Amino acid sequence: MTGDEGASARQASVDGVGGRTVNRLVAILCWLSVPLVPVALFLDGEDWAWWEVPATIGSLLILGPIGFVMWSGANRARADIARLRQSGRPAVAEVVGLELDEDPEGPTMAVLSLRISGDDVPPFSATYRCRPEPGFKVGARIKAVVDPFDNLFTLKRI
Structure with a gap:
């Protein structure tokens, strides 16, 4: 793949x-x-x-x-x-899109459109939902961990 x-x-x-x-x-x-x-x-x-x-x-x-x-x-x-601890590979996630999902009944969520790739990780697109942080801007590059078997990923350090 x-x-x-x-x-x-x-x-x-x-x-x-x-x-x-x-x-x-x-x-x-x-x-x-x-x-x-x-x-x-x-x-x-x-x-x-x-x-x-x-x-x-x-x-x-x-x-x-x-x-x-x-x-x-x-x-x-x-x-x-x-x-991710066993099979995760280091990768870089580039933010290619950012939307704020403002829910009046709950916390505001950031919806990041990402392009993730790495040395042992073929490039793929993904969406990441989380609380907004100041570093989340279009063009930002964030460290990621990916299991290339099925592209399970996270932006948090494991």
């Missing part, structure tokens, strides 16, 4: 130990809160109202998958870091 032929790039999840721990704790809290609805209703001692059964099922159907997504995200971040 040379250059961009059939290659797709994926930004690595590099949350760090703290981020992964928070994701796992949130997952556990989601799973533990599922039985709280029926336990609270049972301890109430009165007959169940018609809406309490759908509320119990709804909490299972919503909080269970949310916990799974959080736990899976922590696993994916750990696997990404391990892959």
Whole structure:
């Protein structure tokens, strides 16, 4: 595979130990809160109202998958870091485009369009989402780490 032929790039999840721990704790809290609805209703001692059964099922159907997504995200971040430490190659990412994604309900995110290449890394294009930093300008060259097998990359030092 040379250059961009059939290659797709994926930004690595590099949350760090703290981020992964928070994701796992949130997952556990989601799973533990599922039985709280029926336990609270049972301890109430009165007959169940018609809406309490759908509320119990709804909490299972919503909080269970949310916990799974959080736990899976922590696993994916750990696997990404391990892959980049083992197979990552140094590369340079040139910023060829920059957009600010301003969300009124959350933090402003920078969306960088990158051209990444290196000695052992065929050139490819990628998109990187992160918090804005002063060094992120069109034309800036940023150190990157890439697994050339499938272009898993990050701009953070591993």
